[in-house]
Amino acid sequence: GASTQITFQPGVTIEDKNTSVFFRLYGTNYSLYTHSYLCYGQTQALKRLLAALHQASPSTVQISHPCYPRGYQENITMAELYDSPCVRAPSTPSATQLLRVMGTGEPAACSAAVQQLFNLSCGANSTCGFNGVYQPPVRGQFFAFAGFYYTFHFLNLTSQQSLKDVNSTVQAFCKKDWAELVETFPQQKGYLHKYCSMAIYILTLLLDGYKFSEHTWSSIHFRRQVTNTDIGWTLGFMLNLTNMIPTEALGHVKGQQPSLWAGAVSCIVLAIVAGLVALSASRPEASCPPTRQGCAAKGGRGRRMRALDPSPLLRLCHLYEDVEEDKGVFSSPSTFKRKTPSIWLIKAD
Numbered sequence: 001g002a003s004t005q006i007t008f009q010p011g012v013t014i015e016d017k018n019t020s021v022f023f024r025l026y027g028t029n030y031s032l033y034t035h036s037y038l039c040y041g042q043t044q045a046l047k048r049l050l051a052a053l054h055q056a057s058p059s060t061v062q063i064s065h066p067c068y069p070r071g072y073q074e075n076i077t078m079a080e081l082y083d084s085p086c087v088r089a090p091s092t093p094s095a096t097q098l099l100r101v102m103g104t105g106e107p108a109a110c111s112a113a114v115q116q117l118f119n120l121s122c123g124a125n126s127t128c129g130f131n132g133v134y135q136p137p138v139r140g141q142f143f144a145f146a147g148f149y150y151t152f153h154f155l156n157l158t159s160q161q162s163l164k165d166v167n168s169t170v171q172a173f174c175k176k177d178w179a180e181l182v183e184t185f186p187q188q189k190g191y192l193h194k195y196c197s198m199a200i201y202i203l204t205l206l207l208d209g210y211k212f213s214e215h216t217w218s219s220i221h222f223r224r225q226v227t228n229t230d231i232g233w234t235l236g237f238m239l240n241l242t243n244m245i246p247t248e249a250l251g252h253v254k255g256q257q258p259s260l261w262a263g264a265v266s267c268i269v270l271a272i273v274a275g276l277v278a279l280s281a282s283r284p285e286a287s288c289p290p291t292r293q294g295c296a297a298k299g300g301r302g303r304r305m306r307a308l309d310p311s312p313l314l315r316l317c318h319l320y321e322d323v324e325e326d327k328g329v330f331s332s333p334s335t336f337k338r339k340t341p342s343i344w345l346i347k348a349d
């Protein structure tokens with residue numbers, strides 16, 4: 001609400017060392033550009049806008065607000081308007097004086113008024129943000145969160161809409177009158193009258209202030225969360241404070257070397273295999289197929305088998321009676337090899 005910040009890794013050397021921070025993360029060094037503009041956060045910027053409109057107004061008690069919807073009215077005291085160090089008070093403010101703010105719903109006039117809050121000339125700097133602050137050209141992917149997200153989420157503009165679509169949505173929204181807005185969004189009363197001014201402030205800040213363009217617009221992601229975590233300055237502050245981001249490479253962070261991991265995994269696999277072998281060895285020995293079952297499929301009549309091989313995994317049974325009707329198929333003696341408890345392979349010796 002009070003200030004706004006931008007941080008990114010530029011593609012050029014940072015000329016102004018006051019705007020550069022060194023950062024080591026997972027064993028890699030980063031040199032980041034960062035700057036915080038005090039009094040340019042959403043709440044304070046819009047307060048400054050109201051004060052500027054008041055000071056430019058022909059009436060001392062009434063303010064026409066081009067960013068508020070037509071039909072919207074509110075009363076504020078001079079004390080409320082000038083209660084912040086970000087807002088320069090007139091020389092003789094009368095604290096109890098009531099001001100009537102009336103919306104006029106004019107997006108073009110709103111944009112012009114918001115632009116007046118920013119000094120957009122670069123001065124001595126080759127490239128700048130605003131108010132003469134050095135800034136290299138924006139580069140990479142950006143997350144726009146907190147105030148950026150709330151307003152764009154309300155306007156359904158968080159799905160990577162093109163700049164053209166964003167502009168037309170904001171223009172159309174800013175032209176809606178108050179009665180229509182209240183009817184369409186009955187649950188949103190708290191911020192409803194401010195969404196137009198907030199959207200125009202965001203567009204002015206991103207395009208004129210931070211110098212995003214039509215080409216770089218798509219690199220801005222309006223987000224509340226990243227990987228299920230709310231993003232905000234508090235998260236960054238806490239991570240930095242508690243050292244939760246390792247400065248060293250992941251290999252050093254892990255407790256064991258990869259070879260140790262491989263050895264441990266092999267041991268576990270071997271133990272499982274040995275366990276399975278032991279389990280099947282302890283199963284009761286299956287008996288040889290009963291006479292009829294063993295040869296019924298081949299039309300045999302009465303014959304018996306006896307176990308040849310004591311191994312529980314590969315049981316061999318020996319047919320020791322002649323197969324009277326299948327002599328051509330099983331010349332005696334024949335070997336029956338057990339495959340599963342119910343299937344027997346027959347091999348003629």
Ligand SMILES: Nc1ncnc2c1ncn2[C@@H]1O[C@H](COP(=O)(O)OP(=O)(O)O)[C@@H](O)[C@H]1O
Nearest residue numbers: 001002003041042043146147150151191232233
């Ligand atoms: N639901 C909302 N809709 C629009 N704006 C909101 C909403 N909730 C909070 N805000 C605005 O978002 C800004 C808060 O920004 P944030 O970065 O979270 O806090 P701060 O800058 O105060 O640390 C304020 O301007 C606040 O008025």
